[in-house]
Amino acid sequence: MTPTPAFFISFYTLRDLFDNLIQSLGFGASFGWMAGLLAGISISFLIINVMVMSTAFYTWFERRMIGRFQVRRGPNRNGPFGILQPFADVLKLIMKEDTIPDAADKPVFTLAPIALLAPTLMIMIVIPFGTYASDQAFLSNLNIGILFIVGVTSVNSIAIFMAGWGSRNKYAILGSMRGAAMLISYEIPMALGITSVLLLSGSLAMTQIVQSQSIWFILVMPMGFFVFMAASTAEMSRTPFDQIEAESELGSGYNTEYSGIKFAVLFLAEFMAPIVTAAVVTTLFLGGSQGFDFLPGGIWFAIKMFVLIFLLLWVRSTWPRLRIDQIMGFAWKILFGLGLFNIFLVAVEFMVAVELGHTKDDGSLTTEYMLIMAAVNWMVTIIAFVILANFVGKKKYHRPEPTASPLANMGIGGD
């Protein structure tokens, strides 16, 4: 087991710290609960602030990068390289009037941004950022960590529906109706992608999932990675699945009526989603904090997150949007099937491993067998994608040589 580094901060170390402090100040054991409370508050303070600040810089990074993709410069006025742009944005939004439409359902309208932001932040509770022993984690080592994530992200669809319904705006309702349909549909492929991870790791705890990845799961089951990435892109409603906002269709979708700080919070949640998703994907598929020894695990985690965030950003800045029925069809006809197929494949391979005795003492697979699995699964994935692309996709669309209509050629049809 990896030794705990010296600067290790977690809920447990903090609790011990506060416990000692309380004891040394002369309070009795009856104040023991206070240590836990103080530790929880301080670690939540830390998480919320780190997440909000990183989201702020992420918005700057995204705008800079999209600027580069779009042959322009992006924000470059406030501070060096425009790095203070997010603060300027937030200041502007805070100073704006916080309008609530007369016809709006005011409590729902007000609660929606919080309901959207809270679950996004809560996911960070179970993410193992650094190198931890299996019984420790940053905030909490939930033994149902991944289940917690699946449960908490489902709140998103309610929050978006609250925002749309509470606004009493037709565009907002259209956006949130799409959102409700789409987010619920994509929960399923997402859960299927997670299930295949669980088959191999044999545990729901995030730290355990990281430790079981002697070979990264992206190498072992690329199909599961694809299914999960596609589903989570839809879950955070970014292009090509950004039906909920769909600027060119619905104006701004579910957040049409929001302004001021409420809008800022909605956008905070929205831009936090890629970071959180990248953290989850890093944990599930990229071996979490695993890396080489010259850098601490937390840095490796950040690097992997960064690569994933860039990938999401790249997709966002390049692709157009799918239509709502195509998005639903993609979830139910393709991702659902691929997810099930992936589970089937992994399960069969796992069964064969058990039959042939390729398991370690704790029931997990040996590294050699995982390499064999990786080879097989990559081949199967590539074949499956080629078949899908040829049968479902329109890449092979050829314009047949057009024939001029006989209606109005005015003698120029022949030349």
Add this chain to the structure above:
Amino acid sequence: MSTIRTEPVTINLGPQHPSTHGVFRLRVTFDGEEIIDVEPVFGYLHRGTEKLAESRNYVQIVTLTDRMDYVASMSNNLAYVRTVEKLADIDVPERAQYIRVISVELQRIASHLMATGFLLNDLGALATPLVYCFRERERILDLFEMLCGARITLSYMRPGGVFQDAPADFWNSLNVLISDFPNYLDELESLITTNEIVLARTIGVGLLSDTQAVDSGVSGPVLRAASVKWDLRKANPYEIYDRVNFDIPIGNSGDTYDRYYVRLQEMRESIKIISQCIEQIEPGPVRTETPFFIRPPVGETYSSVEGPKGELGFYMVSDGGISPYRCKVRAPSFINLTPLKDMLTGWKMGDLIIILGSIDIVLGEVDR
């Protein structure tokens, strides 16, 4: 078990909406996401161009035409000055005709770039293809700036020729642009033409059959995408179009993809036309001397050119005075909206936006 009661919902799409290309308003009735009724409402950008023309003299009206289809001022200029020349029987020097053709073909490319870019923007591509299109359009606008000092509202043409000869460095820049442009288009195509999502969104969407297209009087790329080979540059050659070789690209089925692809091919044809013009053009005068106030004889005339959006025609009546008695514009954007209801009904919200985008309307021209 009783079913849930549903009712259609009517939404005002516009006049302020990101994707109506201006201040176009559509009252759309949706059944869920599906369109069951469409009612376009026009006139939010009505500036009374036709009436204003009755109180301006013939040269002043050129500036009014700039403001109609404001992404294709050159074509408007050409359509107008050709009508005046026909009305007042003014000859145009050959060099002026070449320069006119070069500039309207450049304008056609610029306009089609706008159309393609905004179609992709409507598809939800977060402005990336749009910015690529604009980067190339900028270079064309730079050329226009060399020609006449303006970039958008050009007023470059005059009855009897063009305002001034092209400066010497214009030809160098034009040659560079012509040699670069096919690569530009290839780059754009590699981003769009075989993009899986673009194909899924546009193929078979917003069908307009050839019969329907001809019956509704649409023209331009929308008509040609419906496989009708009709182009005024070939059917009724004006200026020097009979001296250059070019094809008329047509589509197969008249869907949104065809309308995009026809525009893309037309840009390539325009490049062909311009390079032939550069070879053929010879030195000479660029403007026939006309009186300060043109007084055409009493009469009426109609003349039209193939603008980027379709047949752009001017019908003018002269009473012998210094300004026209009546000036009527056949605006292609406006007439191309005729089959809108048939094209939209039954499609979904997302399709509405791209079908409207593929018709490529400019509200300055629709409302005039």
